[in-house]
Amino acid sequence: MEMSCENDLFCGVNNASGKSPDEMTDLEKKHTPVIEAPDKVKAGEYFEVKVSTGVYMAHPNEYGHYFGWIEIYLDDTPLGRVELQPVMSSPSVTFKVSATHSHEGKRRLRALAFCNLHGVWEGEKEIEVE
Numbered sequence: 001m002e003m004s005c006e007n008d009l010f011c012g013v014n015n016a017s018g019k020s021p022d023e024m025t026d027l028e029k030k031h032t033p034v035i036e037a038p039d040k041v042k043a044g045e046y047f048e049v050k051v052s053t054g055v056y057m058a059h060p061n062e063y064g065h066y067f068g069w070i071e072i073y074l075d076d077t078p079l080g081r082v083e084l085q086p087v088m089s090s091p092s093v094t095f096k097v098s099a100t101h102s103h104e105g106k107r108r109l110r111a112l113a114f115c116n117l118h119g120v121w122e123g124e125k126e127i128e129v130e
């Protein structure tokens, strides 16, 4: 079900997908996590998914304002989660994961990053599982 969350960053997941970095607001640039992963992977084989924050624009990282966790999903299937403390500059996390035969086909890798002041932000990358 689609929620209407206008002007409420803590309602649902914030997503600037479809926008190029040039078109993003500063808020979107600071919070959208960026995924690096292979375009194509084999079911059952491990591959690396790197999720980075602060790529388009730096985000603060102090106890009053920071990214508290990062999660990754293959479509809606959870693949991993890390908890973060504000002691690393622009957190980036590399997950080593695998997909199963049930995931064969074109899929969406999704990263969610939670900012304690600005809510959950999503970045995505298309990936093919064969």
Ligand SMILES: [Fe+2]
Pocket (backbone or CB within 6 Å): 031, 059, 065, 066, 115, 116, 117, 118
């Ligand atoms: Fe923030």
